[in-house]
Amino acid sequence: MPDRLTKNRLCLHTVTTKPWSLEECCRHYAGAGIAHITVWRNVLEGIALPRARKLFADHGLAVAALCRGGFFASSEASQRRAALADNRLALEQAAAIGAPTLVLVCGADPGQSLDDSRHQIRDGIAAILPAAESLGVVLAIEPLHPMYAGDRSAVVTLAQANDLAQFFDSPWAGVALDVYHVWWDPALQQEMERCAKAGFLRSFHVSDWKTPTADLLNDRGLMGEGCIPLRSLREQAEANGFRGPVEVEIFSTEYWKLDQEIWLQWIIEAYIEHC
C-alpha cells in the first residue's frame, strides 16, 4: 500500500537531492519506485535535451515540470528583455524534455516598487504566453513566501496568483502551489478552493516549516518536521479536484550534506507518514 501510494503520486524535485547529477537522480528515483520527476534547469547543463528525455523514458519517470522561469521584474529594460528570452528558452527546454509545465518564480527588484514589479510580471507572462501555447507548456505562477518579496517574487499570495491566472483566462496559464510559501495565509482555504475549482492548480509542492528557521533560503524542513498541516492541505487540494503528483521540493544545506541515498529514503518515509 505505501509502495503503491509512493509510485502513483510522489514526485521529487532534482534540487531536493542537489548533489546528484540528472543521471543519478533518474537512477535513484526510479530505483526507489518513484514515478515522477520535476527537473531543475541546472541539471540539464551539458546534457543534450533528447538524451535527457530518453533518460526519463528509460527510467519510467514522468516529468511533472521544469523549474524555473520567471524573474520578469527589473528596473532595467535590458534585463526584462533578457528575462523574456530566458523564459522562451525555458519553454523550449520544457517541451523538449516532455515537461507539461514551467514553474514561474515571478521576480522582484528591490530598486523599484512592488507595484512596478507586479505590472512587469503581468506584462512578462503576457509576452511569453503565446510561446507557451504553441509549445504546449503550461505556465505555473508560483506565489512565494513574503520573505522573498525583496528580490525574488512580488507575487506573495495565492490570491495574487489566482488573480493573474484569471486575468489571462488561458489553459496555458495556471498556478503552482507550494505549501511552504502559503501555509501562513488566513485566506488559504478559500483561495485553494478557488484555485483548484477553476482548474488553475497545476503543481502542488510540499516540504515543512521549521521553528526556528535558520536561513531564509536553504533551511526547509522534511515533511513532518515542522508545523504545516500537509495531509490536510493535500486532501483539500484533492477534494477540490486536483489529481497531479505531490512534489517534494526541499532546499536544505543540512540535508544536502547527507548521503543522498539515505536522504531519499527519509523523504519517502516522511511522504508516506505525513502527506
Next chain:
Amino acid sequence: MPDRLTKNRLCLHTVTTKPWSLEECCRHYAGAGIAHITVWRNVLEGIALPRARKLFADHGLAVAALCRGGFFASSEASQRRAALADNRLALEQAAAIGAPTLVLVCGADPGQSLDDSRHQIRDGIAAILPAAESLGVVLAIEPLHPMYAGDRSAVVTLAQANDLAQFFDSPWAGVALDVYHVWWDPALQQEMERCAKAGFLRSFHVSDWKTPTADLLNDRGLMGEGCIPLRSLREQAEANGFRGPVEVEIFSTEYWKLDQEIWLQWIIEAYIEHC
C-alpha cells in the same frame, strides 16, 4: 527644521539600542533631541516603576508604548493562563510608567493549527480588555511578518489585525503597524486606510527590509538601507489621520555591535532623510 521634525515625531524603541540600560537610553535620546520613547520590558528589570516614570519626566521623554504583551496561543492551558497573568502585569507596568499603549505580539504554537492559535488570541485579548480599559492602556494588536507564523504570531496581516480591532469595537483595542511586517502585502494600501480611518492605528513602526536578509530575527535594516517605501507609507498613514510618533524599532546583531552613540546619530540622519 530637521531638529524640529526630529523632536516632534521621532520615537526610539529601547531595543533599537539594546546595549543601553534604561538610564542610558533616556540620557542619550534626550541629549539627541528625541521626544518619544517606547520601552521594552527588559530594561525595566530591577528598576522601580515610579523611578522609571520619573526618569522619563526628567528627560522630557513621552512614553509612546510598552513592548510587549501577547503570546496568547498555546496548546497548554496552563501556558495560556500564565500568558494572561503576564499581560495583566504588562498592563500594570504600562500604566505605572505612563505608557498609553501596550503592543501585543499575539503568539503562535507550532504544535497546533493556526486556526486554534487565532481563536486563542481572540479569547486572550477579550480576557485582558477589561483590565486595559480600567487602567487606561490601549492594546495594540501587531500583525507580524508571515515568517513568524510558526512560533510568534498567527496574526500575519493587517487585515487580520483590523478584523480583530473591529470585532472588539473598543477604544482600548487598536493596531500597531510595523512596516517591516506588512510592506509586502498586496492589500496594504486598502487595509492601512481602513486601519487609520477607523481610528485603530495606534503605533507606527519603521525599519527597513534588506536584500539579502541574513537572519529572520535580528537583521533588520536602517531606514533607507532596504526596499520599504517608508516615506510614502508614513504619508499614507497621516493622510488617513494618524498623528502619532514614528517609532524606530530595529533588531540588528550587526548594529548592536556599534558604538551606540554613533548608531543613534545614524538613526536620526536616516529618519530625517528617508521617513
